[in-house]
Amino acid sequence: MKQRLFSSLRSLQHENPLGLPRSGAPPTVPRMQRGLPQQRSIRDVRKVIAVSSAKGGVGKSTIAVNLALSFARSGHRTGILDTDIFGPSIPTLLNLSGEPRLSSNNQLIPLSNYGVKSMSMGYLIPEASPVAWRGLMVMKALQQLLHEVDWGGLDVLVLDLPPGTGDVQLTITQQVKLDGAIIISTPQDLALKDAIKGVALFNKVSVPLLGLVSNMSAFICPTCSTSHPIFGSPAHIAKMCEDQKLRLLGEIPLHPSICVDADRGKPTVVAEPDSLRAKAFESIAKTAGELVGL
Template sequence: MATIQRRLFHQTLRALSHENPLGLPKSGSIPRMQRGLPERRKITGVEKIIAVSSAKGGVGKSTVAANLSLAFARMGYRSGILDTDIFGPSIPTLFDLDGEPRLSSQNQLLPMSNYGVKTMSMGYLVGADAPVVWRGLMVMKALQQLLHEVDWGGLDVLVLDLPPGTGDTQLSITQQIILDGSIIVTTPHTLAVKDAVKGINMFKMVNVPLLGLVQNMSLFNCPHCHHDTAVFGSNDLVKEICRQHSIELLGDIPLHQNVGGDGQKGKPTVVSEPDSDRAQAFMDIARLVESKVGLKR
């Protein structure tokens, strides 16, 4: 019995490891709709779409996504950020925004803006302290609304802040939306890097271009003795993973109390400390992404 159970388990894993989660036949001659998959399409009014992901929570993914969108705005692009985390939205806090978005004459949600960036989040549609106690179908309906029922009014670049993990939300987005690239955020910690590899493999499975890794909280520079300390482990592990998977390390974000503190105050580092080395690190990453996806002003 145990052998049969293991065999069924591995068959299920093999089916789910394909782009088609139902395990239907895959063939270049069979249209996506006939394989049970929707047609991928762009988000209306958006030129470039970049997904920021992490397979593990607590690595600062939303902070990186927010600062990246602000860096694009600082570079002169029409920038936006879409918070796709239905259960734990962070963008309202990071951008110091609250209240309900208005509707356009076409009943489309109108983004809320701050610091020159347009934003949309489930956090605007439910109470700040209200838990989202929904089953899968309700979550997917809400995601559909965020993806296709927002009037962005014309953007050069939209950053998608994905929830942690490699589950339903990530799969739905990659099956429905034409993504111009993805970024994975990790820390140097061994557990975070192991999960980052899962994220790398997920994007490979669904044929989404992987722009590279961002290493957050890489080194702590003591303000007193100015000695660098690798609090979460050596950077060598992340560099080795990048080498093994032939992807680029887009940049290192130092471990500094202001990076987290700025976000808690609702004014991320690129805005609150534009001349700091931390802000410069985000700007450097944005310039690399700019060239990789062909952003043009």
């Protein structure tokens, strides 16, 4: 199966994508195509929501998977696509492993847990193996993940984007019809500066911004219930949203259970469905769903 999926990627190693001379002849410069790639919908998917953060380490994947689980608990047919080729997180978060099977039409069949379908590069390579690929191979793999998966009919697909504003983000925004994007940040100034770059990217490519989620917004003392902002004042988030004309979709508190639940492959919405933390995820998913017309 992996031989079929990546045969085209390996063939790139034997091509000459940079046009370098092989026998003393001057290199040829390919003619650039005019305009942007044609956007198209993901087959059998009604709505596509991208979850993004321009900075790593802000809990984006944990939030993405909890939002997907919240959509599923609301009765929506839900999937999540891990578009981080180099550092996939979804297999761990959903406690899934193993190679996907192929459908009758030669498409990858997603793996499922907790009522959510998922696809990730983490299912296709050994967990300890690095993905030591250059750009062309990464883009080819991404296109296969986007358009060669048999989702079997979904109401909503959550795209867990890698950190940054580079090739992967541009490829997705230019080739896939996105119904909206959610920005994840902590209240820390350093994270907010990068989040603004993410906002600018989506504005530049005309993707609707559904709003911002403030993660690790504050630590709630379990004994006195006092709120302690660890990574910065909530006022920083409020000002950033006001300046960027962003909706604040919700705030997720800093709580050790969220991390523990994620690491053991049973996210908060499943592990503690009646907790205030799970309710916060469900509220964000409800608002986002309403904004895209779910």
